[in-house]
Amino acid sequence: xxxxxxxxxxxxxxxxxxxxxxxxxxxxxxxxxxxxxxxxxxxxxxxxxxxxxxxxxxxxxxxxxxxxxxxxxxxxxxxxxxxxxxxxxxxxxxxxxxxxxxxxxxxxxxxxxxxxxxxxxxxxxxxxxxxxxxxxxxxxxxxxxxxxxxxxx
Numbered sequence: 001x002x003x004x005x006x007x008x009x010x011x012x013x014x015x016x017x018x019x020x021x022x023x024x025x026x027x028x029x030x031x032x033x034x035x036x037x038x039x040x041x042x043x044x045x046x047x048x049x050x051x052x053x054x055x056x057x058x059x060x061x062x063x064x065x066x067x068x069x070x071x072x073x074x075x076x077x078x079x080x081x082x083x084x085x086x087x088x089x090x091x092x093x094x095x096x097x098x099x100x101x102x103x104x105x106x107x108x109x110x111x112x113x114x115x116x117x118x119x120x121x122x123x124x125x126x127x128x129x130x131x132x133x134x135x136x137x138x139x140x141x142x143x144x145x146x147x148x149x150x151x152x153x
Contacts, residue, residue: 012065069108
């Protein structure tokens with residue numbers, strides 16, 4: 001059964017709450033990794049790390065939210081088992097799944113509307129990875145950096 005893990009810093013708390021409500025209304029199991037309070041500033045790399053560690057479980061996808069989405073994107077993609085995509089609309093979300101097999105989507109609360117974000121969540125959960133010509137590229141994303149060699153033309 002698919003599990004969704006979700007986390008945010010203080011800048012993404014409102015949108016994270018909306019996404020959780022939406023997912024639960026769809027009967028989806030959601031694990032909220034925090035933060036839980038808007039009253040003080042927290043460090044987004046800490047919440048990205050929590051999510052990355054939770055993503056080691058099978059059949060798990062993740063959602064991260066911060067103010068712009070940029071910090072969370074940088075932080076989460078440090079982990080070799082993560083393919084995180086900062087998305088802004090249904091098209092970017094669909095392509096992140098079809099072409100990149102993204103297992104985490106990231107939102108910037110200050111940059112995306114709630115309804116658009118919820119539509120993106122739906123697309124993220126329903127869109128399969130197309131594999132085919134994309135598979136070898138995605139496999140390279142999980143290779144140790146010292147083994148990656150640029151493809152010659």
